[in-house]
Amino acid sequence: MTVASRLRLVRSGVASIPLYANVYLLRTPQGRLLVDTGTINHAPAFARLLSAFDPDAVLVTHGHLDHAGNAFVAARLGYPVLAHPLEHDRLSGRDHNLPYPAGQPWMGAPMSRMQPKVPAWGLQAALPETDLLGWQVIHLPGHTGGQVGLLRDGVLLAADAVIGGLAGANLPREAYNSDHAVALQTLKQMTQLELSLVLPGHGTPLTPDQIRARAERDD
Ligand SMILES: [Zn+2]
Numbered sequence: 001m002t003v004a005s006r007l008r009l010v011r012s013g014v015a016s017i018p019l020y021a022n023v024y025l026l027r028t029p030q031g032r033l034l035v036d037t038g039t040i041n042h043a044p045a046f047a048r049l050l051s052a053f054d055p056d057a058v059l060v061t062h063g064h065l066d067h068a069g070n071a072f073v074a075a076r077l078g079y080p081v082l083a084h085p086l087e088h089d090r091l092s093g094r095d096h097n098l099p100y101p102a103g104q105p106w107m108g109a110p111m112s113r114m115q116p117k118v119p120a121w122g123l124q125a126a127l128p129e130t131d132l133l134g135w136q137v138i139h140l141p142g143h144t145g146g147q148v149g150l151l152r153d154g155v156l157l158a159a160d161a162v163i164g165g166l167a168g169a170n171l172p173r174e175a176y177n178s179d180h181a182v183a184l185q186t187l188k189q190m191t192q193l194e195l196s197l198v199l200p201g202h203g204t205p206l207t208p209d210q211i212r213a214r215a216e217r218d219d
């Protein structure tokens with residue numbers, strides 16, 4: 001299947017494609033933004049996507065390998081790679097402390113060491129509450145310390161602050177969250193935003209009602 005045939009138009013100006021994690025292609029009058037990069041086994045598809053879309057910048061929502069796996073491809077091709085400063089050490093390879101895979105935490109560091117990284121000079125800061133090509137950067141801590149999402153016109157790109165499943169919204173398993181209590185708090189805070197649609201880092205789009213239903217539970 002070609003990359004183009006797997007692209008799904010979510011709504012005007014927003015398309016997505018799963019490269020393990022969801023990769024989002026955003027267009028506003030201010031420019032084109034590509035969000036997250038998928039796992040490294042999708043590197044050829046990601047490279048084709050990148051050259052076809054030719055974004056003004058690439059945002060990595062957090063430093064986990066399923067979102068940051070091809071950030072090095074973007075950096076090597078000269079695209080600005082942005083992330084919250086708390087995620088820079090993971091992206092540049094100064095920090096290999098990963099919770100992956102759940103139940104086998106000793107696998108995280110070797111997996112991270114095998115992964116090509118973004119040179120520190122290729123990273124720029126995506127700071128909460130700033131504007132990024134027409135989207136507002138939102139801090140969504142808990143899954144990782146520096147995870148960010150994007151908000152525009154009631155649409156929230158939520159990264160791994162929430163997962164879209166058949167049964168509705170869910171949190172990543174506790175083993176995958178750096179602080180599960182903070183992740184739950186972030187989900188509760190999400191219900192305070194004026195939202196029409198939530199686009200998660202994994203799975204299908206969610207409604208605000210689905211977010212609310214999960215946020216009411218305390219596990
Ligand atoms: Zn993650």
Ligand SMILES: [Zn+2]
Pocket residue numbers: 021064066067160201202
């Ligand atoms: Zn993920």
